[in-house]
Amino acid sequence: MSSEPVVHVVDDDLAVRQSLAFLLASDGLPVRLHESAIAYLGAVTEGVGCVVTDVRMPGLDGIAFLRRLRERGGAPPVIVMTGHADVPLAVEAMKEGAVDFIEKPFDDEVFLASVRSALTKAGRRAEQDGQASATVARLATLTERERQVLDGLVAGKSNKVIGLDLALSPRTVEIYRANVMAKMQAGSLSELVRMALTVGS
CATH class of the missing domain: 3.40.50.2300 (Response regulator)
Incomplete structure (x- = not known):
């Protein structure tokens, strides 16, 4: 094009x-x-x-x-x-x-x-x-668990609440959250949420 x-x-x-x-x-x-x-x-x-x-x-x-x-x-x-x-x-x-x-x-x-x-x-x-398009491509690289953590973050839940929902320790949620931030190339939580909302995650 x-x-x-x-x-x-x-x-x-x-x-x-x-x-x-x-x-x-x-x-x-x-x-x-x-x-x-x-x-x-x-x-x-x-x-x-x-x-x-x-x-x-x-x-x-x-x-x-x-x-x-x-x-x-x-x-x-x-x-x-x-x-x-x-x-x-x-x-x-x-x-x-x-x-x-x-x-x-x-x-x-x-x-x-x-x-x-x-x-x-x-x-x-x-x-x-x-x-x-780039955001959609990055979303596709997330594992199912990372996607669940992202959904929790977009819903405004804390690490502790996400951990309770997914039967994970807050520390494990923190690791998943860091992975999601890296894969999505987001510099902050607000940027991550904005990206997800933009593409209708």
Whole structure:
């Protein structure tokens, strides 16, 4: 998977695609053009970046496009472009998960600022996804007993209570706890609990 963020422009109007491509490229942003939502869905399966789409398109419109992206999972941030009369549609798009909407004709700097903000969101999401995957992988290395001790810690139980629950001495619980901290690469108990809660342990 390419780690370079790409701005995907989805619009049925060739002139709009070309002008946005020029604007984005002049700002040093990699861009890919798609003539329809269907074309995008067929060509792009994953990747870091954002989508700029018109709300009114033949075939799959912007709202249906947003729904399809969400159903597919891991949807990138989406900016919706809208005509002056389409503000109610843009509001609906926001409810469907769009991060921003821009009314045409728009100021170049307003557009670029919106794209940069969406790319920042995409980068943060990719980083969080990577951290969650690493946490899940570390959880898988725990033994059954270590997992039971972790569950006790997440429930806010003391070593003594965990020991009583599992018929272990507090000292043995302490050893398991130290093993869990090391395997999970947690610097503190609060960090360990946060990790476990993040991935729904």
